[in-house]
Amino acid sequence: MNTLGIYGGSFDPVHNGHLAFARCLRDTFALPEVRLIPTGLPPHRTALRVSPQQRLDWVRLAIAGEPGLAVDDREVRREGYSYTIDTLTALQAEYPETLLVWLIGADSLAGLAGWHRWRELLDLGHLVVAARPGFAFDRLSAEISREYAKRLVTAAPETLARGKISQLPSPLTTISSTELREKLARGENVSALTPIADELSASGLYRTTP
Numbered sequence: 064m065n066t067l068g069i070y071g072g073s074f075d076p077v078h079n080g081h082l083a084f085a086r087c088l089r090d091t092f093a094l095p096e097v098r099l100i101p102t103g104l105p106p107h108r109t110a111l112r113v114s115p116q117q118r119l120d121w122v123r124l125a126i127a128g129e130p131g132l133a134v135d136d137r138e139v140r141r142e143g144y145s146y147t148i149d150t151l152t153a154l155q156a157e158y159p160e161t162l163l164v165w166l167i168g169a170d171s172l173a174g175l176a177g178w179h180r181w182r183e184l185l186d187l188g189h190l191v192v193a194a195r196p197g198f199a200f201d202r203l204s205a206e207i208s209r210e211y212a213k214r215l216v217t218a219a220p221e222t223l224a225r226g227k228i229s230q231l232p233s234p235l236t237t238i239s240s241t242e243l244r245e246k247l248a249r250g251e252n253v254s255a256l257t258p259i260a261d262e263l264s265a266s267g268l269y270r271t272t273p
């Protein structure tokens with residue numbers, strides 16, 4: 064079975080947590096490739112201050128030389144909102160024989176019922192969820208909780224299947240882009256949080272308080 068890992072995010076900016084999740088997704092499911100897909104126009108947030116192209120360039124730089132990690136610019140190029148249903152549908156049409164293995168954090172899972180055509184999303188590929196401090200799997204809304212329990216399988220290459228959900232066996236991390244933006248706004252050194260600390264500081268783009 065052909066497989067492709069998909070990891071969408073604002074990446075505003077990319078941090079070590081994102082990279083750790085992408086590597087963990089690749090390694091846990093023996094995926095030949097995990098594509099990081101920066102959001103163009105997010106449907107669920109106010110417009111991001113840093114342009115889609117800039118966030119994409121930083122993701123590309125952050126994964127340079129990493130085997131099996133790649134960047135995909137389709138949401139950056141798309142007009143209008145970056146709905147995940149459109150991205151997964153387009154990828155499935157492009158790779159009809161491939162199982163899409165897509166990753167979100169537990170905070171995203173908690174809000175999934177607000178996503179465009181979210182029920183269809185669950186049947187498009189195998190969803191993998193990374194646990195996040197503050198987002199407990201036993202406190203999801205009833206409808207998400209039902210789908211989660213019904214579809215849950217152990218995270219392993221042999222359990223991969225359309226319509227299933229797994230939890231990523233990654234360590235909990237509190238790191239967020241919000242923390243990174245706040246530190247950059249104060250002019251603090253962020254080299255412990257991201258591999259692109261020098262580029263972020265030099266850009267001055269997060270220098271004022273968001």
Ligand SMILES: Nc1ncnc2c1ncn2[C@@H]1O[C@H](COP(=O)(O)OP(=O)(O)OP(=O)(O)O)[C@@H](O)[C@H]1O
Nearest residue numbers: 072073074080167168171193195236238239240241
């Ligand atoms: N520390 C983390 N633990 C688990 N999931 C995470 C973590 N950081 C990001 N993610 C997940 O990665 C995806 C992309 O995240 P995003 O680019 O919005 O980063 P973020 O750190 O959540 O940003 P922000 O602080 O701006 O909300 C989301 O599904 C999010 O849940």
Ligand SMILES: O=C(O)c1ccc[n+]([C@@H]2O[C@H](COP(=O)([O-])O)[C@@H](O)[C@H]2O)c1
Nearest residue numbers: 071072073102106107146147148178179
């Ligand atoms: O399709 C939707 O309706 C939708 C709603 C909220 C979030 N998403 C996607 O979820 C991913 C994580 O979002 P975020 O805001 O946590 O970076 C990113 O790829 C978004 O485009 C998608």
